[in-house]
Amino acid sequence: MPIKAENIKYIYSEGTPFRTLALDNVNIKIDQGEFVGIIGHTGSGKSTLIQLFNGLESATEGRVEVDGILVGEDKKKLKLIRQTVGLVFQYPEYQLFEETVAKDVAFGPLNLDLSQEEIDVRVKEALELVGFNYNKIKDASPFELSGGQKRRVAIAGVLAMKPNYLILDEPTAGLDPAGRNEIFHQIKKLHERSNVTVILVSHSMEDIAKLVDRVIVLYKGKVHMQGTPKEIYSEADELERIGLGIPQIASIVRELRNRGFNIKQGILTIEEAKEEILKEVKRRNV
Amino acid sequence: MFKNLTIGQHYPVDSPIHNLDPRLKIIFTIIFIISLFLIESFIGFLIVIVFLTVVITISRVPVKFVIKGLRPILFIILVTFIINLLMTPGRVVLTLGFIKITEEGLRQAGFMAVRLILLIMGTSLLTLTTSPIILTDGIESLLKPFTKFGLPAHELAMMMTIALRFIPTLMEETEKIMKAQKSRGADFESGNIISRAKNLVPLLVPLFISAFRRADELAMAMEARCYRGGENRTRMRQMKISKGDYAAAFVFTVYFAAIIVFKIW
Numbered sequence: 001m002p003i004k005a006e007n008i009k010y011i012y013s014e015g016t017p018f019r020t021l022a023l024d025n026v027n028i029k030i031d032q033g034e035f036v037g038i039i040g041h042t043g044s045g046k047s048t049l050i051q052l053f054n055g056l057e058s059a060t061e062g063r064v065e066v067d068g069i070l071v072g073e074d075k076k077k078l079k080l081i082r083q084t085v086g087l088v089f090q091y092p093e094y095q096l097f098e099e100t101v102a103k104d105v106a107f108g109p110l111n112l113d114l115s116q117e118e119i120d121v122r123v124k125e126a127l128e129l130v131g132f133n134y135n136k137i138k139d140a141s142p143f144e145l146s147g148g149q150k151r152r153v154a155i156a157g158v159l160a161m162k163p164n165y166l167i168l169d170e171p172t173a174g175l176d177p178a179g180r181n182e183i184f185h186q187i188k189k190l191h192e193r194s195n196v197t198v199i200l201v202s203h204s205m206e207d208i209a210k211l212v213d214r215v216i217v218l219y220k221g222k223v224h225m226q227g228t229p230k231e232i233y234s235e236a237d238e239l240e241r242i243g244l245g246i247p248q249i250a251s252i253v254r255e256l257r258n259r260g261f262n263i264k265q266g267i268l269t270i271e272e273a274k275e276e277i278l279k280e281v282k283r284r285n286v
Numbered sequence: 287m288f289k290n291l292t293i294g295q296h297y298p299v300d301s302p303i304h305n306l307d308p309r310l311k312i313i314f315t316i317i318f319i320i321s322l323f324l325i326e327s328f329i330g331f332l333i334v335i336v337f338l339t340v341v342i343t344i345s346r347v348p349v350k351f352v353i354k355g356l357r358p359i360l361f362i363i364l365v366t367f368i369i370n371l372l373m374t375p376g377r378v379v380l381t382l383g384f385i386k387i388t389e390e391g392l393r394q395a396g397f398m399a400v401r402l403i404l405l406i407m408g409t410s411l412l413t414l415t416t417s418p419i420i421l422t423d424g425i426e427s428l429l430k431p432f433t434k435f436g437l438p439a440h441e442l443a444m445m446m447t448i449a450l451r452f453i454p455t456l457m458e459e460t461e462k463i464m465k466a467q468k469s470r471g472a473d474f475e476s477g478n479i480i481s482r483a484k485n486l487v488p489l490l491v492p493l494f495i496s497a498f499r500r501a502d503e504l505a506m507a508m509e510a511r512c513y514r515g516g517e518n519r520t521r522m523r524q525m526k527i528s529k530g531d532y533a534a535a536f537v538f539t540v541y542f543a544a545i546i547v548f549k550i551w
Contacts, residue, residue: 007408017297017299044458051465054469056465056468079471079473082468082469082470082471083471085470087461087466089465089466089469092468093498094463094468094492094495095463095466095467095470095488095492095494096464097487097488107390107467107470107471107472108470108471111470111471111472111473143495157470158469158470161470161471201323208330231509265418269356
């Protein structure tokens with residue numbers, strides 16, 4: 001079952017001087033099990049879009065469907081939708097509030113009216129999914145942890161609700177490279193191990209290129225491009241025009257190609273690039 | 287949830303009223319309030335209504351916006367109206383059981399309601415046409431003479447500026463945390479008072495933590511830029527009385543004179 005957004009239009013502050021069209025005729029379908037990246041500039045409408053997916057906002061026009069349920073139609077189903085679509089906001093560590101890590105992660109499942117045993121199991125699972133030793137971390141205060149750890153606790157808080165879709169809004173913003181790699185590594189592992197659909201929202205091409213199967217580029221509230229990372233990055237000029245740019249390695253390869261080096265197109269990782277460049281060097285020496 | 291909240295609702299357009307000196311606007315507003323309490327008849331209010339209509343038209347703030355500012359105090363107006371209606375002794379015009387409505391009561395109630403409505407519309411025009419920062423600049427400048435008597439004018443103004451500056455930030459933050467907790471299945475809208483208060487904990491704890499963090503960061507950022515109170519501070523926006531201010535002062539004096547003449551007469 002997919003998430004479907006059809007002809008979405010979203011207008012902020014209608015009828016005031018601050019009126020802005022945040023989303024304009026957006027059509028998106030995301031299937032179960034996919035790993036999708038949504039890329040766009042600040043103000044391209046990506047944060048608004050993901051809030052439509054779990055019913056925090058409702059579209060001015062158009063319809064959003066999650067696993068066959070029309071979002072916003074029935075208020076009683078909102079809880080179910082929010083459980084199905086787990087949303088991790090930007091800087092999620094600011095939502096932590098409980099005395100212990102375990103209690104904080106249990107907040108979501110508790111709201112789902114599960115049994116205490118079920119909650120305990122889920123808390124343990126979720127904390128281990130994000131790479132914690134449950135027994136070591138469970139009684140710690142969330143406020144004593146490092147930034148990266150706090151963020152992983154917050155992500156565990158959403159995972160504990162067992163969503164079918166996990167949406168992460170800039171999950172690595174403000175983290176150091178080690179923290180960033182850690183988070184991406186966990187997300188990747190999570191997607192491989194379970195059938196959970198992951199939607200990664202970012203303005204950084206670099207991060208998304210290596211991870212996702214499909215990229216959706218939002219520009220000025222519209223779906224500007226859609227496709228596999230390779231397809232998207234082959235349109236480097238267009239991406240640069242809308243101010244997004246391509247991963248550093250892809251732009252190096254592009255520049256080398258422009259100068260007459262015979263390197264294949266669509267390279268996204270440094271490893272691939274290394275191989276190709278070495279091949280070319282060998283060819284030239286011969 | 288916060289879409290209807292309008293504290294210091296500034297309506298940003300360019301108009302002669304917006305460009306007036308904030309000090310003048312504050313003084314005008316105070317005198318305007320006094321003028322409302324000098325008036326003793328409905329005809330007197332006509333002068334005020336004409337004056338207010340002219341000012342609103344010049345300010346280019348939609349009338350709808352000014353009237354919307356009345357919504358929060360609608361209840362107070364209603365209560366005042368009913369109390370005045372029922373409690374004023376005089377010639378009875380209508381009897382419903384034990385309720386007696388008098389002619390004087392009707393007049394008094396109507397009078398009070400009109401006065402309150404004009405009061406709010408007039409004063410909200412100050413905040414609608416002046417950005418909060420400029421407004422506190424004006425207040426600071428007006429309070430300056432009182433520093434001789436130990437009033438910390440600069441500190442008060444700075445506190446006000448910071449408070450005003452952080453209202454939208456805190457509201458944004460509240461909305462964000464609320465959404466984050468809602469995504470985890472939190473419910474802020476249903477239940478009885480006790481469970482509702484309990485449900486606020488996941489909202490208030492993060493909010494307080496972030497408010498303290500922000501205060502810390504702000505204090506440090508200010509100190510890093512050598513802030514140390516009002517001594518010898520210069521400002522980027524110098525307030526100067528311009529020709530337009532003289533014209534406005536003239537018009538306003540005419541208005542106030544008309545009210546006084548009308549009262550004595």
